[in-house]
Ligand code: Z5A
């Protein structure tokens with residue numbers, strides 16, 4: 001019997017929504033209970049030369065023009081696109097902490113008139129498309145109560161409020177909504193984890209039963 005392809009599973013949400021916590025738990029769970037290898041990625045990947053430029057920008061130690069930093073975030077995903085595709089073709093499931101949805105909404109939240117959501121999404125077209133995006137939903141105030149936002153460039157309340165609104169716009173868009181499962185991230189860690197596991201089980205079954213190939217991000 002041919003090996004089943006791996007799945008592309010993405011976590012998204014506001015800062016402090018619990019993405020990294022749930023990503024790590026899902027990776028562990030799939031390694032112990034799944035029948036495939038699991039690769040764990042996060043964006044931005046701060047280890048590459050482009051990722052280091054992004055890191056310096058987020059830390060405030062360098063400046064970048066808005067479009068330039070947007071394209072660097074996107075390039076940082078393209079750097080790994082082939083790695084993701086090869087892993088999935090070889091039967092490895094890839095779990096990703098933030099992906100192109102973050103890329104679109106954080107840049108659009110800057111309110112630069114020539115950087116709207118549609119413009120921001122354009123460089124992402126053609127990237128491997130998630131089989132499921134788990135959107136960890138929490139309001140900005142409750143998220144901030146989890147130890148504060150930190151000191152990086154976008155970690156400000158008004159920016160986070162706009163990001164939440166834009167995530168909402170993306171989630172209901174005709175070409176995105178089928179991939180996205182909204183999880184109530186205000187619950188305790190174990191309850192959220194159970195919801196994540198169930199949503200992932202359904203998504204895996206849907207891909208396997210239809211023998212669905214890995215898709216690419218399409219234009220709106
Ligand atoms: N960005 C961008 O502009 N463009 C792009 O293309 C991409 C990103 C990919 C860095 O992201 C910034 O880059 C980010 C978006 C922008 N800017 N901002 N602002 P990052 O992913 O590196 O950010 P981070 O440092 O990992 O923080 P985070 O992702 O915001 O946090 P999180 O991963 O969602 O949360 P967590 O670390 O899992 O949990 C936070 C705390 O809450 C921790 O103490 C947990 O123990 C606790 N926690 C978690 N779950 C719960 C529950 N259920 N109950 C109670 N407490 C909880």
Ligand code: MG
Nearest residue numbers: 019020021097
């Ligand atoms: Mg995180």
